[in-house]
Amino acid sequence: MKSGTVALVGKPNVGKSTLINTIIGEKIAIVSDKPQTTRNRIGGILTSDDGQIVFYDTPGIHKPLHRLGQYILKVATSSLVGSDLLLVIVDPTDGLRESDRLVSNHVNQSHIPVFLAINKIDEYEDKRLIEEFRQKAEQLFENISRTFFISAIKAMGVDELISAIFDFLPEGELLFPEDVITDRSSRFMASEVVREKILENTRQEIPHSIGVVVQEFKDDGTILKIRADIIVERSSQKPIILGKAGSMIKKIGTDARKDLEYIFDQKIFLDLFVKVREKWRDKDSMIQEFTNLKDELH
Numbered sequence: 001m002k003s004g005t006v007a008l009v010g011k012p013n014v015g016k017s018t019l020i021n022t023i024i025g026e027k028i029a030i031v032s033d034k035p036q037t038t039r040n041r042i043g044g045i046l047t048s049d050d051g052q053i054v055f056y057d058t059p060g061i062h063k064p065l066h067r068l069g070q071y072i073l074k075v076a077t078s079s080l081v082g083s084d085l086l087l088v089i090v091d092p093t094d095g096l097r098e099s100d101r102l103v104s105n106h107v108n109q110s111h112i113p114v115f116l117a118i119n120k121i122d123e124y125e126d127k128r129l130i131e132e133f134r135q136k137a138e139q140l141f142e143n144i145s146r147t148f149f150i151s152a153i154k155a156m157g158v159d160e161l162i163s164a165i166f167d168f169l170p171e172g173e174l175l176f177p178e179d180v181i182t183d184r185s186s187r188f189m190a191s192e193v194v195r196e197k198i199l200e201n202t203r204q205e206i207p208h209s210i211g212v213v214v215q216e217f218k219d220d221g222t223i224l225k226i227r228a229d230i231i232v233e234r235s236s237q238k239p240i241i242l243g244k245a246g247s248m249i250k251k252i253g254t255d256a257r258k259d260l261e262y263i264f265d266q267k268i269f270l271d272l273f274v275k276v277r278e279k280w281r282d283k284d285s286m287i288q289e290f291t292n293l294k295d296e297l298h
C-alpha cells in the first residue's frame with residue numbers, strides 16, 4: 001500500500017481548491033474567481049485500493065500587502081515543509097508572472113520533488129499555445145519529475161495525475177482512517193462557506209477584508225443551528241454587506257444555508273451578524289480570531 005502527503009502550491013486563482021475538490025469528489029475547500037480565496041492549509045484525504053494520499057490545499061503565494069497577507073504567506077510556505085511531493089499548479093490563461101517566480105523561489109528552495117500541473121486546458125483548442133506555455137513554465141522549477149495537462153473543473157487528466165502520484169509515493173500505512181476526507185471541522189466549513197458567498201456577492205476590497213467567526217454551532221437533533229459574525233474592517237463596509245433593506249445579507253445567508261444543507265445533509269438554521277473591527281487585518285490577535293489561523297500559526 002502507498003501513502004504520503006502532497007501539497008498543492010501556486011499563485012492565487014490558478015485552481016488549487018477546485019482541483020482538491022475534484023480529486024476528493026466533495027466540496028472541502030471554497031472556490032471563487034477572486035484571488036486569495038484560501039487562507040488556511042486544508043487537508044483532503046483520498047483513500048483507494050492503492051493506498052492513501054493526503055493532499056494539502058494551500059493559500060496562493062503572493063507578495064503580502066498587510067499583516068494578514070504575511071500570515072497567509074507563512075501558512076502557504078510552511079505547508080511545503082515535510083511533503084513527499086509538491087503539486088505545483090500553473091495557469092496558462094493568466095500567463096507567467098512575478099508571483100509565479102515567487103512560487104518557484106519557495107519551491108526550488110525546498111528541494112522537494114515536483115509534479116507540474118498546467119490547469120484550465122479546457123480553455124484551449126490550440127494545443128500549440130499550451131506547449132509553448134509548458135516550456136516556459138518548466139524552466140521556472142528545478143525539480144520537476146513530470147508535467148501534466150489538466151482541467152480541474154472538467155476533471156480532465158485528473159485520474160492520470162492521481163495514479164502517477166500513487167506510483168511516485170513510497171510504501172506506507174494509512175495516515176488517516178479510511179472514511180475521513182478532510183482534517184477540517186464542520187465548524188470551519190461553515191465559516192468558509194459564508195465567506196465564499198460574500199466573495200461571490202461582493203466586489204472590490206470587500207471580499208478580502210472579511211473575516212467570519214462561528215459563535216454557535218448546535219445540533220438539537222432536528223436542526224443544526226449556526227450563528228456567525230461577519231467581520232468588516234471599516235464602518236462604511238457594513239451597509240454594503242447588509243444591502244438595501246437587508247437584501248444582501250439575506251442573499252448571503254440563503255446561499256450559504258443551501259450549500260451547507262447539501263454538504264452536511266441536514267436542515268440548517270443560519271443566523272448572520274455584521275460587526276466592525278477597525279483595521280483588523282493588521283492586528284495580530286484579531287487576525288487569529290477571525291480567520292481560523294489560531295491553530296496553524298504559533
Ligand SMILES: Nc1nc2c(ncn2[C@@H]2O[C@H](COP(=O)(O)OP(=O)(O)OP(=O)(O)O)[C@@H](O)[C@H]2O)c(=O)[nH]1
Pocket residue numbers: 010011012013014015016017018019030031032033034035036037038039058059060061119120121122123150151152153154
Ligand atoms: N476554465 C477553468 N477555470 C478553472 C479551472 N479550475 C479552476 N478554475 C477557476 O479559477 C478560479 C479560481 O479557482 P480556485 O480553485 O479558487 O483557485 P485557487 O488557486 O484555490 O485560488 P486561491 O485560493 O486564491 O489561491 C475560479 O473561478 C475557478 O472556477 C479549470 O480547470 N478551468
Ligand SMILES: [Mg+2]
Pocket residue numbers: 016017018029030031037038057058059060
Ligand atoms: Mg484556494
